[in-house]
Amino acid sequence: MIKTKFNYDYYLRKNTLPHIWCPGCGDGIILKALLRAIHKCGYSKDEVVITSGIGCASRLPGYVDFNTIHTTHGRALTFAIGIKMYKPKLKVITISGDGDALAIGGNHFIHAARRNIDMTLIVFNNYTYGMTGGQYSPTQPLDSFATTTPFGSIEPPFDVCNLAQAAGATWVGRSTSYHAVQLEKFMVDALTHTGFSVLDVITNCHISYGRRNKMKSPVEMIKYQKEKAIPARSAENMSPEELTGRFKTGVLFETKDNPEFCSEYHKKLELLKTK
Numbered sequence: 001m002i003k004t005k006f007n008y009d010y011y012l013r014k015n016t017l018p019h020i021w022c023p024g025c026g027d028g029i030i031l032k033a034l035l036r037a038i039h040k041c042g043y044s045k046d047e048v049v050i051t052s053g054i055g056c057a058s059r060l061p062g063y064v065d066f067n068t069i070h071t072t073h074g075r076a077l078t079f080a081i082g083i084k085m086y087k088p089k090l091k092v093i094t095i096s097g098d099g100d101a102l103a104i105g106g107n108h109f110i111h112a113a114r115r116n117i118d119m120t121l122i123v124f125n126n127y128t129y130g131m132t133g134g135q136y137s138p139t140q141p142l143d144s145f146a147t148t149t150p151f152g153s154i155e156p157p158f159d160v161c162n163l164a165q166a167a168g169a170t171w172v173g174r175s176t177s178y179h180a181v182q183l184e185k186f187m188v189d190a191l192t193h194t195g196f197s198v199l200d201v202i203t204n205c206h207i208s209y210g211r212r213n214k215m216k217s218p219v220e221m222i223k224y225q226k227e228k229a230i231p232a233r234s235a236e237n238m239s240p241e242e243l244t245g246r247f248k249t250g251v252l253f254e255t256k257d258n259p260e261f262c263s264e265y266h267k268k269l270e271l272l273k274t275k
């Protein structure tokens with residue numbers, strides 16, 4: 001447990017800075033919220049493991065001074081599961097972009113949720129493959145534009161939270177990089193939940209998504225997040241028409257009733273030893 005005063009510098013690997021993110025990218029806001037949340041939870045650097053796949057968001061573990069591993073595209077959860085199985089006491093966090101988590105890693109996403117393994121997945125959801133030039137991703141809104149959907153997307157997007165809940169995640173929430181204070185609070189909730197927690201963070205890639213969708217500056221994208229986010233409680237009284245084009249924020253689902261994978265696995269091992 002760490003009890004010192006919070007200081008970003010303490011958690012950063014200064015020798016890996018400056019970061020590669022574009023000025024105004026939302027990734028830095030999420031990184032800072034994560035550091036504040038980890039500090040608030042009182043975890044020591046040695047207790048925390050952060051895994052990531054490939055993409056802009058996935059560069060995050062390189063900048064922070066925990067046990068970190070930058071893995072292959074879409075496979076960050078599989079590395080995380082292996083680590084958690086071997087050392088269940090560690091606090092394991094996976095950072096993933098929307099393409100990494102839900103396209104290339106979609107299979108691993110649903111199975112990690114199904115197992116309810118005690119770890120946290122944070123999805124940096126900017127609707128695009130920012131690093132490779134703005135190809136459409138599985139969360140890109142209908143009719144919006146990307147290099148690979150120059151006439152507008154005809155595919156309905158995944159709702160990260162609905163998918164996580166349906167697959168078995170036991171804590172599901174959403175915030176945005178505009179709502180930085182709420183974001184930190186939800187991160188604390190997700191990190192302290194026992195079971196698979198998924199936090200969907202709507203964030204901005206003004207470079208690869210925004211400029212193709214009339215939001216070429218970070219400010220325009222941040223305004224989009226502010227205007228389109230609707231607290232889940234307010235959404236209850238709104239019609240489907242009123243909710244079109246908007247997304248719910250809040251803790252959208254939570255249960256403590258489902259068995260957690262690591263503890264079930266170790267119980268089974270103990271049982272087998274007695275036979």
Ligand code: SF4
Nearest residue numbers: 021022025056130205
């Ligand atoms: S390309 Fe987009 S997601 Fe990547 S660093 Fe730049 S703004 Fe951020």
